[in-house]
Amino acid sequence: MANTKSAEKRHRQSLKRRARNVTVRTNVKEAVKAAREAIATKDPAKKTDSLKAASKSLNKAASKGVLHKRTAARRISRLAKAAAKQA
Structure with a gap:
């Protein structure tokens, strides 16, 4: 458990x-x-x-820092590639 006030705040955050x-x-x-x-x-x-919709969701996650921007780009690319392959 946190011992200091600042550590408690960091934990809450x-x-x-x-x-x-x-x-x-x-x-x-x-x-x-x-x-x-x-x-x-x-x-x-x-x-x-x-x-x-998937592309928008991935980009939003990357912009918020949940996913790395290159990870999001890679996943979008793979989805687009799969979609093009099925066309």
Whole structure:
């Protein structure tokens, strides 16, 4: 347990950040999963919409610092590549 007042504050802050990061990560996972499922169905309209949503979700996570910007870019690239392969 924290011994100083500043350490207690840092702990409180870390708990808040963790809760925020978990939410963002969950949203990213859901969006990517939906995009992969849409790619598998081969429905062009659904595929582009879900790809756009996943890309937006990944970029948002990167801008908030939840994901590294290159990690987000790599995942977006792989999704786009998979979508193009199915076309």
